[in-house]
Amino acid sequence: MQENRKQAILFFFYIIGAIYLLRLFYLQVLDPKYHSIGALNSIRREVKVPLRGQIYDRFDNLIVANEEVYDVYVIPKNVRNIDTLGFCKLFNITRGYFDSTMQVATQYSKNRASLFLRQLTKEEYASVADAMIQYPGFLFEQSFFRTYPGNTMANSLGYIGEIPSKQFEEQEEEYYRKGDYIGLSGLEKFYENELRGIRGVKFTLMNVKMEDKGSYNEGKYDTLSVIGKNLYTTIDLKLQQLADTLFTGKVGSVVAIEPSTGEILAIGSYPTYDPAMLSGKEFSVNYRQLSRNPDRPLNNRAISSFYRPGSTFKLVQAAIGLDMGVINPKTSFVGAPTMFKYHSGVFEASNLYTAIQLSSNPYFYNVFRKIIGNNNETNPYMSARVGLEKWHDEAFKFGFGRRLGIDLPSETKGVLPDVERYDKVYGKMQWKFSNIYSLSIGEGEYGVNVLKLANLAAVIANRGYWRTPHLVKYLGIQKETNKYLKVETVKTGIAAKHFEEIIQGMSNVVKAGTGRLAQVEGIEVCGKTGTSQNKKGKDHSIFIALAPRYNPKIAIAVVVENGGFGGVASGPIAGLLIEQYLKKTVTRRAMIESVKNTRHASVATINYKKSAENKD
Structure with missing residues (x-):
């Protein structure tokens, strides 16, 4: 009687184990979504950062606005056989900056994008965009920085800056990346969740040379970014x-x-x-x-x-x-x-x-x-x-x-x-x-x-x-x-x-x-x-x-x-x-x-x- 009971328990665990293995096999081998998105060598995941909400006074005068810029990110694993000196000359940076920034990015993750260079103007972006085909592993993300038409209220408006390391490590949901902007004081901090908006994601199919081959699965898994909410203040x-x-x-x-x-x-x-x-x-x-x-x-x-x-x-x-x-x-x-x-x-x-x-x-x-x-x-x-x-x-x-x-x-x-x-x-x-x-x-x-x-x-x-x-x-x-x-x-x-x-x-x-x-x-x-x-x-x-x-x-x-x-x-x-x-x-x-x-x-x-x- 005891032997039969033991066999029944073992049989139950074998069944659970088999179901678990079959599910893993399906996800990793048969499911095309998991297989493609998970293959980092063929799919590039781009985060679309929305514009941050603007801030107005009680009469709709603009106090805080945005100016669009471009940030350069790097995926270390994809950086292969590039002309480093040519890259430095193109972006007007030193070799020391290149090496130290690459080292930090690699230590963070070889497979994930890290911030490399911040806030290129539209003119700067246009001057380097065509040359980037020579530098695999680097990509652009549209971003912004804050401008202040009202030129006032600095302390209460607050400021945004790179997310502190401790806050990055302790975030409950994986929303921010290293180098991302976040409200650090004032209204920018108090209303961070509302001002930041909702980020979008775009998946792009890449070939072995890391060339863009168009949207993955016709954009089925892409999501649109949603602009942050504006603050309408009571300030005169x-x-x-x-x-x-x-x-x-x-x-x-x-x-x-x-x-x-x-x-x-x-x-x-x-x-x-x-x-x-x-x-x-x-x-x-x-x-x-x-x-x-x-x-x-x-x-x-x-x-x-x-x-x-x-x-x-x-x-x-x-x-x-x-x-x-x-x-x-x-x-x-x-x-x-x-x-x-x-x-x-x-x-x-x-x-x-x-x-x-x-x-x-x-x-x-x-x-x-x-x-x-x-x-x-x-x-x-x-x-x-x-x-x-x-x-x-x-x-x-x-x-x-x-x-x-x-x-x-x-x-x-x-x-x-x-x-x-x-x-x-x-x-x-x-x-x-x-x-x-x-x-x-x-x-x-x-x-x-x-x-x-x-x-x-x-x-x-x-x-x-x-x-x-x-x-x-x-x-x-x-x-x-x-x-x-x-x-x-x-x-x-x-x-x-x-x-x-x-x-x-x-x-x-x-x-x-x-x-x-x-x-x-x-x-x-x-x-x-x-x-x-x-x-x-x-x-x-x-x-x-x-x-x-x-x-x-x-x-x-x-x-x-x-x-x-x-x-x-x-x-x-x-x-x-x-x-x-x-x-x-x-x-x-x-x-x-x-x-x-x-x-x-x-x-x-x-x-x-x-x-x-x-x-x-």
Whole structure:
């Protein structure tokens, strides 16, 4: 009985093995498709790379386009008995380049195509095409490189380059080849799968001399490439270009948002660079040059910088205080205790409106003290702990200490101080209000980027909520039928009436306070200045604003590093950009020239120049 069972099991395995062998025999010997396509000596497989999707602004102005070029690929196994010197002369390359590139290609694969030479123009291609019959193993692929009609937004657009080795090896599906282009930063990276399109494949029959004998099997197995999807952004190109002009000779950033939708109208990081520098044959040289710049032009300050918000954060304190009921618009703290010494520039204020208008440190010290509260009369350490947790939860709803979800890679969460942070610094139950009071005026352990500051202005403009900031509204060949991004609404939970009180104070700031240089004729601009402390040089200048006061169309944040007072360096930039967006033109040409010609060199640049001079 046991012997019969053993024979049955063996018979079962023999049958499975026979079926497997017969299937292999069919695929490798009888199936004409497998036999022909698999025979690399007779079939050439050409990948057809589609044009990458283009990028437009909100008015269909082209920001990023393509220019068609040709790349040369090589299959090492098919390179036989060629005139190497003649080939080098034909393509104007050195023998050393030829030998080293062939070595790399051979190490990768003798049978698969490797990139040999990139970006021949149409004229260069035409001049060498006829001679290529003498050089078997080399083939052309139509490709492209990026051009930038808008000549702006380099950091947020990003750039494309050769796929990194690690990413090539870890790709889940075998889509990219060595040397293929891929989005490496900005929108190019975030929307890589949509921009790249779908590749096609063409199979060509070759004879023993590697001569083209036409399509294999009448093109039955060929596939067409599909062009990449276009990005239709929310950017106002003229507004963006004006921002570039105004930031000439300055380090910093600007972000402008349409509050009701979350659409980014302008986003700039400075110093910037010509985006064409990282497109083309000189990519490596230019990237190395930019990466050595002490002002870090490759960093997108709009989404990855770390600044203290300064006095702009007083608006958050006001909103939380009003909502908690610890203050009302008429609350006065004149003569109340404060950690801030009374001196020039630090004002007492009789109510909330003048406190915002004059940016009163003593007033908001007392507001913060009220928010933190006296939760435990006998234990000030526990009291501060409980109060800070409550304050943190409220400030978090404004978008601080979290990613806002913008469609760009590398957005930072920033820092919104919490209980855990102070426990690490001082020890658990070892800190109290006197250790954290600087938070009341936007100093201390904060870390915010410019996007968050613009989003704060949008929250106030919307009277208590914000929508996901985003750059791309439509994605496809035709924008009208391809709405893409789902935008979420985040509510602070603070009543709209409280924001009306804050906006009144912000209106006073621009009319008769610290932000008068942001005024725009015929438009009620509501703003708040901020001066962010900086240990390495002059303080950073911050200004946030919304306009017009009722039914705001734009919320904006401007940061000028080492610019000093917010109303002086950043305020005029915000005012001019508001005027451009709402009026579609700026009549104050003299002010544009004045702002443009005002330089605020960073400490990094100054030290770099001094170091270079000392070396000389």
